[in-house]
Amino acid sequence: MRVSALLSTAIFTATVLAHGNVTSPPSRQPGAAMQKVCGAPAVAAILADGTGPLENIPSNGAANCNIFMCKGAQFADNQANVQQFTAGEIVNFEVQLPIPHEGPANVSIIDTATNTVVGPPLIEFDSYADENLAVLPLNNTAFSVTMPANLGAKCAVAGECVMQWFWFGTAAVQTYENCVDFVMV
Structure with missing residues (x-):
C-alpha cells in the first residue's frame, strides 16, 4: 500500500511539473558554467x-544569473550545439507541450549581450497551447521559421545571438522559454 501511494505521488508530481520545451533544434542546457553563475539549485530544477516554467527555477540573485535569458543556461555549456543558418533558410522546430496553458508565444532572435529582440519575431502566436481545445493545433508543436536576410553582420559570432522560443501562459501566469544558439553564415 505504501509503495503504491509513493508511486502514485511520484507519477502525479512528474506530470504536474511538465509544461513545455523545445526538442529540436537543440536548445541550451544547464551545465557547469550555469552552476557557477546561478547555483546548483537552478541547475537541479532544470534537470x-x-x-x-521560469518561475520554478530558483535564482541565487547574482547579477550575471538571468533566469529570464535562456533559463540562465550559459553559452559556455552549449558551444557544441551552435547551429549554422543562412538568410532565407527554413528552420523546423519541434516543441513538447505535455500540459498546455493558453497564451501568446513567439520565436525571436535575441541579442544575448542586451537580452533584446533583434528585428520582428520570426513567428508569433496570439493564442498558443490552449488547454480548452480537445486537440492542440499541429503548428503548436511543429512549425517552421525563416531566417531573416536583414541581420547584416549581426549574429555572425557564436554566442552573440540566440533564437528564443518564448511562451507565456496567461491563466497559469507562467513563462516558458528555450534558446537555440546559432550563427549566420
Missing part, C-alpha cells in the same frame, strides 16, 4: 524538469 529535474526541463519543461517547467
Whole structure:
C-alpha cells in the first residue's frame, strides 16, 4: 500500500511539473558554467524538469544569473550545439507541450549581450497551447521559421545571438522559454 501511494505521488508530481520545451533544434542546457553563475539549485530544477516554467527555477540573485535569458543556461555549456543558418533558410522546430496553458508565444532572435529582440519575431502566436481545445493545433508543436536576410553582420559570432522560443501562459501566469544558439553564415 505504501509503495503504491509513493508511486502514485511520484507519477502525479512528474506530470504536474511538465509544461513545455523545445526538442529540436537543440536548445541550451544547464551545465557547469550555469552552476557557477546561478547555483546548483537552478541547475537541479532544470534537470529535474526541463519543461517547467521560469518561475520554478530558483535564482541565487547574482547579477550575471538571468533566469529570464535562456533559463540562465550559459553559452559556455552549449558551444557544441551552435547551429549554422543562412538568410532565407527554413528552420523546423519541434516543441513538447505535455500540459498546455493558453497564451501568446513567439520565436525571436535575441541579442544575448542586451537580452533584446533583434528585428520582428520570426513567428508569433496570439493564442498558443490552449488547454480548452480537445486537440492542440499541429503548428503548436511543429512549425517552421525563416531566417531573416536583414541581420547584416549581426549574429555572425557564436554566442552573440540566440533564437528564443518564448511562451507565456496567461491563466497559469507562467513563462516558458528555450534558446537555440546559432550563427549566420
